[in-house]
Amino acid sequence: xxxxxxxxxxxxxxxxxxxxxxxxxxxxxxxxxxxxxxxxxxxxxxxxxxxxxxxxxxxxxxxxxxxxxxxxxxxxxxxxxxxxxxxxxxxxxxxxxxxxxxxxxxxxxxxxxxxxxxxxxxxxxxxxxxxxxxxxxxxxxxxxxxxxxxxxxxxxxxxxxxxxxxxxxxxxxxxxxxxxxxxxxxxxxxxxxxxxxxxxxxxxxxxxxxxxxxxxxxxxxxxxxxxxxxxxxxxxxxxxxxxxxxxxxxxxxxxxxxxxxxxxxxxxxxxxxxxxxxxxxxxxxxxxxxxxxxxxxxxxxxxxxxxxxxxxxxxxxxxxxxxxxxxxxxxxxxxxxxxxxxxxxxxxxxxxxxxxxxxxxxxxxxxxxxxxxxxxxxxxxxxxxxxxxxxxxxxxxxxxxxxxxxxxxxxxxxxxxxxxxxxxxxxxxxxxxxxxxxxxxxxxxxxxxxxxxxxxxxxxxxxxxxxxxxxxxxxxxxxxxxxxxxxxxxxxxxxxxxxxxxxxxxxxxxxxxxxxxxxxxxxxxxxxxxxxxxxxxxxxxxxxxxxxxxxxxxxxxxxxxxxxxxxxxxxxxxxxxxxxxxxxxxxxxxxxxxxxxxxxxxxxxxxxxxxxxxxxxxxxxxxxx
Amino acid sequence: xxxxxxxxxxxxxxxxxxxxxxxxxxxxxxxxxxxxxxxxxxxxxxxxxxxxxxxxxxxxxxxxxxxxxxxxxxxxxxxxxxxxxxxxxxxxxxxxxxxxxx
Numbered sequence: 061x062x063x064x065x066x067x068x069x070x071x072x073x074x075x076x077x078x079x080x081x082x083x084x085x086x087x088x089x090x091x092x093x094x095x096x097x098x099x100x101x102x103x104x105x106x107x108x109x110x111x112x113x114x115x116x117x118x119x120x121x122x123x124x125x126x127x128x129x130x131x132x133x134x135x136x137x138x139x140x141x142x143x144x145x146x147x148x149x150x151x152x153x154x155x156x157x158x159x160x161x162x163x164x165x166x167x168x169x170x171x172x173x174x175x176x177x178x179x180x181x182x183x184x185x186x187x188x189x190x191x192x193x194x195x196x197x198x199x200x201x202x203x204x205x206x207x208x209x210x211x212x213x214x215x216x217x218x219x220x221x222x223x224x225x226x227x228x229x230x231x232x233x234x235x236x237x238x239x240x241x242x243x244x245x246x247x248x249x250x251x252x253x254x255x256x257x258x259x260x261x262x263x264x265x266x267x268x269x270x271x272x273x274x275x276x277x278x279x280x281x282x283x284x285x286x287x288x289x290x291x292x293x294x295x296x297x298x299x300x301x302x303x304x305x306x307x308x309x310x311x312x313x314x315x316x317x318x319x320x321x322x323x324x325x326x327x328x329x330x331x332x333x334x335x336x337x338x339x340x341x342x343x344x345x346x347x348x349x350x351x352x353x354x355x356x357x358x359x360x361x362x363x364x365x366x367x368x369x370x371x372x373x374x375x376x377x378x379x380x381x382x383x384x385x386x387x388x389x390x391x392x393x394x395x396x397x398x399x400x401x402x403x404x405x406x407x408x409x410x411x412x413x414x415x416x417x418x419x420x421x422x423x424x425x426x427x428x429x430x431x432x433x434x435x436x437x438x439x440x441x442x443x444x445x446x447x448x449x450x451x452x453x454x455x456x457x458x459x460x461x462x463x464x465x466x467x468x469x470x471x472x473x474x475x476x477x478x479x480x481x482x483x484x485x486x487x488x489x490x491x492x493x494x495x496x497x498x499x500x501x502x503x504x505x506x507x508x509x510x511x512x513x514x515x516x517x518x519x520x521x522x523x524x525x526x527x528x529x530x531x532x533x534x535x536x537x538x539x540x541x542x543x544x545x546x547x548x549x550x551x552x553x554x555x556x557x558x559x560x561x562x563x564x565x566x567x568x569x570x571x572x573x574x575x576x577x578x579x580x581x582x583x584x585x586x587x588x589x590x591x592x593x594x595x596x597x598x599x600x601x602x603x604x605x606x607x608x609x610x611x612x613x614x615x616x617x618x619x620x621x622x623x624x625x626x627x628x629x630x631x632x633x634x635x636x637x638x639x640x641x642x643x644x645x646x647x648x649x650x651x652x653x654x655x656x657x658x659x660x661x662x663x664x665x666x667x668x669x670x671x672x673x674x675x676x677x678x679x680x681x682x683x684x685x
Numbered sequence: 686x687x688x689x690x691x692x693x694x695x696x697x698x699x700x701x702x703x704x705x706x707x708x709x710x711x712x713x714x715x716x717x718x719x720x721x722x723x724x725x726x727x728x729x730x731x732x733x734x735x736x737x738x739x740x741x742x743x744x745x746x747x748x749x750x751x752x753x754x755x756x757x758x759x760x761x762x763x764x765x766x767x768x769x770x771x772x773x774x775x776x777x778x779x780x781x782x783x784x785x786x787x
Contacts, residue, residue, distance in 0.1 A: 126739040163767045166741055250731060253738045270767070278769075279751075286762060288755035380771040384756040393760075393771075495728060495776045497740060500762055500769040 067108065067116035068233050069150055071141060073174065074158030075167050076124035077373075077501035079186040081105075082216035083158055084121040085513050087226070094517045098148055102137045102414065112223075113230040120152065126166060128173055129247050132417035142177055143245065153240075154232055155181040156225070161191035161198065161213070162275070162502065164268065168260035169253075171207055178243035180232050181209045184225050188213035195271035203267035217507045278373075278502040285374070291381050298374075299400070302365045306404055306435075310357035317357070321350030339542050348534030349527075351590045352642065355405055356522060358435050362404040363518040364511070366397065371506035376498050383496050389477040390484030391428075392421040393496045399425065399476065402432035406643045408522065410650050418494035424483055426650060427660055428476040430643050431636065433469045439592035440634050441468055447615030448627040464631075471635045475667065537589040537641070541597075555600050560585040574633065574669060575626040575676035584639065591639045625679035632675035637668035705748060705763065706778030712750040714784040716742060721779040733776065741765040742780050 074080040084092070088107025097104045105121040122141055123134035130136040137146065144151030157174055159167030164185065171183055183203075185191070191198065204211040212228050215221030248256065285291055325342045332338040369375050375397060383393030391399075394416050402409030409429045416422040445461050452460045540563065546554040555561060564582030571581050579601045587594030595614070602617050618627070638644065638661045648657040679685065702717045719737055721730040728736070742748075742765055751769065752762040760773045 127735075129735065129739075131736075165766055166739070166768065169739075248735075250734045250738060253735055254743060257738060257741075257743050282752065282762070282769075286752040288753065292755060376771070380752075380760060380762060381754065383760050383771070383773070384754045388756075495733065495736075495773060496760060497736060497770065497772045497776065499740065500771055502769075 067118045068154070069118050069120065069152045070109075070154045070156060070229060070233075071120045071122055071152035072156050072158055073122050073138065073142060073170070074124060074186075075126055075160070075170060075499075077499060078124065078158045078160045078167060079216050080124060080158040081121060082507060082510050083184065083186055083214060083222070083225075084119065085510050086216040086222050088119055090513065090516075092513075094521065097137055097146070102133050104137075109226070111226050111230045111233075113234060115230060115233055117229065117233070126170065127248075127253075128177075128245065134414065135417075142174065142179070143243065152179065154229065155179050156184055156229070157181055157209075158184050158186050158214075161185040161188045161196060162194060165260060165264055168207070168263055169257045171209065172256045172260055173245070173248065175208065176243065176245040178241040178245075180240060182225070182228050182232065183207065183209050183211045184214045185211060186214050186216055189215045189218065189221075194275065197269040199267045203263065206263040206267055217509075275502045281503055282377070282500075285377055286380065291377075295378055295381050298369070302362070302400075303403070305365065306358050306361045310361045313357035314354050317354050318350065321346055321353070325350075336542070336545065340538065343542065344535055344538030345531075347596075348538060348589065349531060351593050351596075352531075352534070353523075355435060356519065358404045359408055359522055360515060360519055362401060363408065364515055366401065367511050367514040367518075368506055371504065371510060373501045373503045376500050379496075379498060380500065387496070389480045391424060391477075391480050392416050392418070392494060393498065395421065395425040398429055399432055402429040402434060405434050405436070406430040406432070406640070407646050408518065410643070410646050411521070413650065416494075420488050421494050423651065423656065424480050424488075426647060427483060427656070427663075428480045430638065430640070430647075430660070430664065431472050431476040431479065433472040433635070434591075434640075436591040436640065437468075437634055439595050441465060441631065443595050443615060444618070444627050444631055447618050448622075448624055468631060468635055471632075475636060479663070479667075534589050537586050537593075541586050553600055555582065555597070573676075574672035575623070575629040575680075576633075576672075577621070577626070579621070580626075580630060587639050588641045590642065591634065594639070623680075624684040625676050628679050628684070629672040629676035633668045633672040635668075636664055636671050638664035702781045702783040704778045705750070705780040705782045706774040706776075708750050708761075708777075708782065710750050710753050710761075712748075712782075712784065714748055714782045716744055716746045716748055716780055717783050718744060718781040719779060720781060733779065737776070737779065740770050741768050742770075748780075748782055 072080050072084055084105065084107065087109050091109075092105060092107035095104050095106075096102065102123060107119050107121070109117045109119050111117060120141070122138040125135045125138045127135075128139045128142060130139040140146040141149060141152065142155065155174060155177070157167065157171050159171070167183075171181070174181055185198065185200075188198075198213075200211050200213065210228055210232070212224040214225045285294055325346045328338060328342045328346060332341060366375070369378070379393035379396055382396040386393055386395055395413070397415070398409045398412040400409075401412050406429050409432070410426050413422045413425045413429070416425060445464050449461050449464050454460050454463065537560075539559075541555050541558050541560040543559055544557060546552070546557045550557055561582050563585050565578050567581045567584075568576075568578045579598065582601050583594045583597035586597040598618070599614050602614070602621070622630075644657055644661060647660055648654060651657065702714075705712075705716075708714075719734055719742055721734045721737075723730045746766050747764075749764040750761055751764055754760050758774070760771050761777060762769055762771050763777070
C-alpha cells in the first residue's frame, strides 16, 4: 500500500473526565476496535472516521492524563504515543486535545505542554452546551490566538455536535497548513509546571468569563452523597441493589445459555459417532465454552451498573468514601471497583485494576481479588449447603442455610482485606503506599450510546478471552479427564481411568487430612477449569446420569457418602482455593510475571488447605465426623 | 490527629499560614505555598509537589474544604478553583493556606 492510501492517524488526548471517550464514541460510532498495546495491559481504542471531505482518519483514544509526565502504565502509553516513541505505532499527524468547557483550567496547561511536542494540534472544548447553559462566556478567537492553536467547540452527546471539529480536522490534514515543528518537550519540573499553569490562568482570565457560582446540582447532591454517614449508607444501598440485579436479572439469560449449550451437546451426541471425537466436541468444546459463557449475563449486568455509575460520576465518590476503609487494609481507594467486580468474576475485576497507578497498589489488588466470592462458587456452595445444612430458622428470623452462605461471603471479604494487610506488612513494608488523589467530576447524565458501546466492549473482551485463554485451558482439562479412555471391560465411569483420576488419587494422601476422599480429589481437577465444573464432575465420578441438572439427586448421593465434616471442609476449601485456570491466566497476563502468578496460586492453596484442615478437625471434634 | 497537628504546627510559626491538611470542613481561603516535606508519601517530595500542581494546587488558587470521610476525618474533598479533588490529609498538609478575610 502506498503512503497516501493509509488513513491519517489522529490522537485524542485530554484530562480524565473531559468527555474524551464520549467524543471518541460520537466521532467513530461503532466502528471501533478495542485491544491492548503490545506487551502492556493498557487498552488501545482505535476507530475509523471519514471526514466531511472524504478523508479517512484513524482516530486513537489515549488514556486520560493531566500531564505528559508518565506515572502509570496508561500515562506512559499516552506520552510515548504523543511523542511518537511507541514501538509499532506510527506517530499521530494531529493531536486533538479535549477539554471540559466547564473546567478548562487544567486542560489549558496540558495544551501548553502538548504544544512543545511540536505536532499540529486542535483544542476541542467539549460539553460546550453545558458551559453555555451555566453562563460561561468563552471567546474562542481570543483563546485560539492566545494559545496559538485552533479552538473548536464540541458537544459529544448531540447530533451534529462534532461538525466543527471534523471540519477543522479536514482543514489541518488536507491543507497541511500546520506543519510539525521540532519537538522541544522535556519533563517539566515544579517551577516549569507553576509557570505554565500561571500562563494558562492568564489566558483563561483573558478569554473566558466564568459564572460566579459553581455547579449547584453537584454541590447539593454531594452534600448528601458524600456525607460521612449517609454517604456510606447510600453506597451500601447501591451495592445491595447491584447484587440483587446481578443475581436476579441474570438468572433467566443464564438458564437460556445453559439449556442452549445442553441442547447443542445433545445434538452433537446425535450427529457424531460415539468415540473420542464426540467426547472432545461435547465434553471438551461445548461444555467447556458453556461453563464459561454462562457467566456472560452476570458480567454484563455488573458492568452495566459500573459503567452507569462511572458515567454519572459516582465511582470517584465511591472511591472517596471507601478510601479510608480500604486504606486500613493497605489497599488504594481505587481498588474498590475491581474488588466489587470480582464478586461476579475475578477476571473482569483483575482487568479493572489497570486504573490503579502504582504497581504495588495494583499488585495488592490483583493478589486478593480472587478471594472475593465469585459467582462460579455459588453452584458449589448451593449444592453442599442444600445437601448438608438443614433449612432451619435460627435466631428468630434467620435461615440457617442463608446464614452459612452469608458467612462464606463474609469469609471471602475478610480474607481479601486480611491478606492485603499481611502483604503490605511483609512484602512492601519499606515502600510506603501511593497517595490517594482523585478528581471528583461534576455529575453528568449518562448517555445511552456510551453505555451501550462500553457494555459491548466489555462483552467482546470477555468473549475473546473465553475464546482463547479460557478455551485452551478447557481443552487441557478435557484431555486430562478423558485420556486414557476407559478399558473395554471397565465398569466404572470413564473419568476414573483418566489422568485426572491418577492425579486425584495421587493427591489423596495429601488431602486425606482435610477430610477429602479420592472422589473429591478427582473432581477438583476438572474444577480447575471453572469452579462450578466440579459439581458436574462430582456427578460423573459418582456415576449419576445428568447430575448437572439434578443437583437434588447428587445432593442425596453426597449425604450418603460424605460426613458433615467433609462437606464443611470442602466449603472452607472453596472459599480460598485457586480453583480457576482462567483467573491464573489473566493474572499472568496482567502482572506480566509467572512469579506473581505462582505466588498467588501457592498462597491461596496454602490458605485453602489450612482452612479445610481446621474446619474438618473442628467439626470432627464437635462430633460431625 | 496528632500527626496532622504536628505537621501543621511545624509550618505555622513562620507565619506561612495554616495547613490545608488540618483545615475543617467549610474552610475557605487561598493557597499561599505548596511545600512538600520529605516524608511518608510513597513518592519523592518533588514528585508529590508536581502532582499537586497538576491537579491545580498552585499558589493563589481558591480552595474550599467541602467534605471529609467518616474515619479520622479522612480523606477530604477540596474545591480548587473549578475542580473538586479528593486527597488525604497527609498529602494536603503540604499545602499552606490562608483563610478568606484573614
